[in-house]
Amino acid sequence: MADISVIGAGSWGTALAALLYKNGHRVTVWSILQEEIDMLEKEHEHKDKLPGVKLPEDMVFTADLKGAVKGKDILVLAVPSPFTRSTANRMKEYVAEGQIIVNVAKGIEEKSLLTLSQIVEEEIPQAKVAVLSGPSHAEEVGRGLPTTIVVGAKDKETAEYLQNIFMNEVFRVYISPDVLGIELGGALKNVVALAAGIADGLGYGDNTKAALITRGITEIARLGIAMGGHFETFCGLTGIGDLIVTCASMHSRNRRAGILIGKGYSMEEAMKEVKMVVEGVYSAKAALALAQKYQVQIPIIEQVNAVLFDGKEAGAAVKELMIRDKKLENSDLAFDQFIS
Numbered sequence: 001m002a003d004i005s006v007i008g009a010g011s012w013g014t015a016l017a018a019l020l021y022k023n024g025h026r027v028t029v030w031s032i033l034q035e036e037i038d039m040l041e042k043e044h045e046h047k048d049k050l051p052g053v054k055l056p057e058d059m060v061f062t063a064d065l066k067g068a069v070k071g072k073d074i075l076v077l078a079v080p081s082p083f084t085r086s087t088a089n090r091m092k093e094y095v096a097e098g099q100i101i102v103n104v105a106k107g108i109e110e111k112s113l114l115t116l117s118q119i120v121e122e123e124i125p126q127a128k129v130a131v132l133s134g135p136s137h138a139e140e141v142g143r144g145l146p147t148t149i150v151v152g153a154k155d156k157e158t159a160e161y162l163q164n165i166f167m168n169e170v171f172r173v174y175i176s177p178d179v180l181g182i183e184l185g186g187a188l189k190n191v192v193a194l195a196a197g198i199a200d201g202l203g204y205g206d207n208t209k210a211a212l213i214t215r216g217i218t219e220i221a222r223l224g225i226a227m228g229g230h231f232e233t234f235c236g237l238t239g240i241g242d243l244i245v246t247c248a249s250m251h252s253r254n255r256r257a258g259i260l261i262g263k264g265y266s267m268e269e270a271m272k273e274v275k276m277v278v279e280g281v282y283s284a285k286a287a288l289a290l291a292q293k294y295q296v297q298i299p300i301i302e303q304v305n306a307v308l309f310d311g312k313e314a315g316a317a318v319k320e321l322m323i324r325d326k327k328l329e330n331s332d333l334a335f336d337q338f339i340s
């Protein structure tokens with residue numbers, strides 16, 4: 001049994017707290033919001049973020065960060081990506097040398113273009129940082145529906161330790177050393193999910209969705225590989241796997257925001273309506289800057305940026321994608337390599 005604190009009490013933090021408790025660990029949940037802690041202590045359920053998932057009586061809820069961090073075996077960092085740096089900065093004085101932090105949020109910081117684990121490493125250099133990612137909507141994990149996910153860590157020992165901590169018969173955990181690839185897949189799929197939502201909002205069909213998912217993962221992999229991620233990772237659970245679920249599911253806030261934008265809402269109106277942090281909006285700008293830095297083409301993500309930030313009409317963005325220069329499907333498969 002491990003002593004674990006979940007830092008951040010939103011949908012995902014709450015679902016993981018419930019899962020880890022079921023796995024036999026001692027679990028503390030921290031939130032910056034005192035009223036959220038009061039509500040969790042009283043209700044033993046997060047009625048706004050994860051209704052229907054009961055949390056046990058002996059789970060500890062606290063707004064005291066020092067108490068939540070000091071001496072724990074594992075810290076699960078589950079705050080939405082815009083709060084990763086500020087939360088890590090608050091935590092750093094309490095984190096011991098070699099203490100394990102598992103970041104489960106998904107995003108790229110717009111200003112620094114760093115992934116979230118890189119931010120945590122920058123803020124808390126004494127920590128051992130790992131990540132957990134894959135197709136895993138909190139609403140389904142909270143209900144115990146089966147899924148598969150990946151722990152990424154630089155060393156195998158940490159990865160295997162965390163695999164044992166999180167894994168159970170409905171939550172199958174693989175391990176991988178490609179931390180960067182995992183994080184880029186998780187962050188960039190939110191931008192493509194906005195595009196998938198926009199296509200739904202415009203009234204397009206399943207063919208359009210399949211095209212966006214397939215060409216979307218091509219862009220994600222192209223950028224991710226240029227940055228040092230591995231092709232195999234983008235073909236796996238944290239790449240195409242997470243992209244499929246995010247583009248298809250109504251649990252995805254990025255897709256829901258996209259649907260509204262496709263129906264004519266502005267980005268601000270859509271964010272207000274969804275009432276949650278739409279992380280793809282932040283990652284979209286970062287992805288564009290990264291593509292410029294690494295000189296790779298990401299036409300779908302470019303058009304998402306134009307719709308979000310330049311007021312481009314969504315239908316016009318789709319048209320532009322359709323009439324781009326004619327290309328090979330895969331530039332690695334040139335005709336002169338195929339001898340008939």
Ligand SMILES: NC(=O)c1ccc[n+]([C@@H]2O[C@H](COP(=O)([O-])OP(=O)(O)OC[C@H]3O[C@@H](n4cnc5c(N)ncnc54)[C@H](O)[C@@H]3O)[C@@H](O)[C@H]2O)c1
Nearest residue numbers: 008009010011012013031079080081083105106136137138
């Ligand atoms: N929800 C999911 O299904 C899911 C699944 C996998 C990964 N994720 C990732 O996990 C991360 C968290 O997602 P979520 O769905 O739990 O988000 P959420 O919107 O439910 O999180 C809101 C919570 O963030 C915390 N918070 C609010 N303001 C804060 C601040 N200023 N500083 C620190 N904490 C603050 C509070 O506990 C609040 O309840 C995201 O990066 C998301 O992409 C989510």
